[in-house]
Amino acid sequence: MKHLGFHTLRDRATDALGDKLTEQLRSELNGETMTDEELFSFADFNAEEAERGGYSGYSYWRSSLRAFFQNKLAVFFLIVMVAVLAFTFIQPYLPGQKDPLLIHNDEWGLPLNNIPPCEEFWFGTNAIGQDLWARIWSGTRTSLFIGFAVALVEAVVGILIGVLWGYVRKLDFFFTELYNVLDNIPQTLLLILISYVLKPGVSTIIFALSLTGWLGMARFIRNQIIIIRDRDYNLASRCLGIPTRRIIVKNLLPYLVSVITMRMALAIPSAIGNEVFVTYIGIGLPVDTPSLGNLIQTGRSLMTVPVLRYQLYFPVAILVVITVSFYIIGNAFADAADPKNHVK
């Protein structure tokens, strides 16, 4: 019996369920002892009872949220992420914050460079005397902006093309061929090439990352739409003469909301990671635009000097917190949104 552990566990669960049902039945028939004759006699027709049906009060979003909040780890990371995001955006308006680009000088006009974390500069200063605390939050804003922008483009373009690709049969061939060509170009390569050819900047990075980012989303939406577009309820809608746009918006897309959200949640950390990579190759953002990529790159070049390592630790820590939170929340949400996980 020992190696049957899994199945005995599972059978125990089934037994428990069975017991519970018997229990419930018994309590419903509470105390009423019926004779066999009563049990097997016809029931009276009751119009009210007939209307009752099997409505269970199930709500998709309520169940999804409940399943999500049952995942303690995901809730923890959600709180962390909300806190970090909120702080990132209110930080410049707090009192006593410094300008991320301002070079701090001492009373003799010499730059206060490479000062380790102290009371005046919470995270220290960098090699030319800029305040690292201000730079990190400003950089986080830049990186998050890139991430959100890329995720948004991915969602909008991906959904639009995916829906057309899946729903309009005439376009299927065209989009399939287009996909085959574009999907064969390695994304890293395109990213490098675009950043190399165009002027480095936030918009270039967003453009380069968005150029192929929508492909995966579009293909995914297309496959899902093909699976569900000829289901009976959609046929019924079509027969009733409901316009295509309404079918797509009301019948098809709600089915996909959870997965779209998850893909967007995962697109954000990946965009941030790509920014770090492009900056490392030397075709990323210019130095006067602080970003997590820039800061990590600076920190990396200083890691051989033990006293300056704080310039690597702080940006890496923030970046890891943000990316891991997005990843875990995205996955937990996808699990929670799957109706299979709603029934316990």
Add this chain to the structure above:
Amino acid sequence: MAKYITKRVLRSLITMFIIITILFALLRMMPIEGYFENFDKMSSTQIQVKLNALGLNDPLPKQLFNFYKQLLHVDLGESNVYRKGVAITEIIADKIPISMKMGLIAMVISLALGLPLGILMARSTRTRFKIGDKLGTVFIVLIEAMPSAVYHILIQFAGSQTFIGKTILGLPMLFDAANPKSYILPLISLSIGNVAYYAMWLRRYMVDEANKDYIRLARAKGVPGGKISRRHVFRNAFVPLVQYIPNSILFTLMGSLYVESLYSIPGMGGLLVTAIKRQDNTLVQALVLIYAVISILGLLFGDILMGIVDPRISFAKKEGSR
């Protein structure tokens, strides 16, 4: 099967042609400084003379035609900045073996660690506390969620700068072909992502497979658990992963852009980064095209191998299927 392969190969060739054309057109937009070693010191006439000599003032279709003609003679042009006047094919011939060697060792390591980890995790899902599964998941989530750029830096940092790495193990920060110790950190960097990847997917496929009816039957018949997971579950679960292996072998040709330049390994990936940093246009062009061709070939081999490994995949187009 033969028909499917021919069709698939032809398709890949067409895709390759289209992609080379697109990339070639895109690469014409590169800043022209990248064709000269000392752009700033040259007069505009000199620049025009050189551009004419390189054929860069010709109309695009003609350039493209010349480029394909060159390709047939296995000629990718000459480097302008990186090693002036040296044929690019010659530069690459030195670099490929280094990238391949590192890549292949890393691949063996990731298979040797990733597969057992996946099996252990899958088997641990059937124990009471699932400790193995939970620990493995933490590792996988960390590696998957963190941008690779960041964990490469952390590995280099932890390995070569901290007390244990630097003082006790004596690991150097940069690669040195003569020093075996200097291989350790780049190899960890190269393989850790794939260890997580193989473990994650093998675990998922094995858990799916273990819930199938024939496995339950085998269990009911009293086949020992170890035998079930080795002979039935693992073998079937491994099939979807097989298609990544020829790809991985092929991709070792290109090396890893990031790891190679981080540890200054003189391989292909590092070469592209150097070429970009030093703005050597012809070298960038040659490398970009090689990369594109390799990834197309990778997809092609993956598809074909998939068909050979799993006979259930049918290549005949079903009637009425779309």
